[in-house]
Amino acid sequence: MWPWSSRNRTTTVTCLACGDEVTRSMAREYDKYGNRWDREDKEFEYLCKSCDRELCHHPRNELEDLLVDLEAGERDQTAFLARYLAAVEERYGPLEEPPEERREER
Incomplete structure (x- = not known):
């Protein structure tokens, strides 16, 4: 159903906060525009799970x-x-x- 998911398990990404390289499955997508569901023509940055937990997850309106x-x-x-x-x-x-x-x- 989702052909790209099997590739993402082995893809390595860099955490934008700490610089560590982690597998895509161990990372969280970060969208500076706050709308990760609008995926058209977008390249995401990533945070390792540890750095993502330290972030405030409240809305960033404006x-x-x-x-x-x-x-x-x-x-x-x-x-x-x-x-x-x-x-x-x-x-x-x-x-x-x-x-x-x-x-x-x-």
Whole structure:
């Protein structure tokens, strides 16, 4: 039924987070656009299962567009983060501070 599945078991892919090479069956597809089900004309990147577990799996609505708008990767990290925080507060309201007891744990 799915002719490509038998090839994927032995195909080696590189984890985009840690750089380890793993078999395709031991990896998870990563789609930076957040829609891995729309497969037409798309090449996926991969994460090993360990790195995938460490990621936040909440929806990323508007994140890619925001990063493009803020020219992510084109300025130093401090300047980018300042612009990112300002843009998030402008679009979605003030960021919440963690409760005092949680802040002390850090």
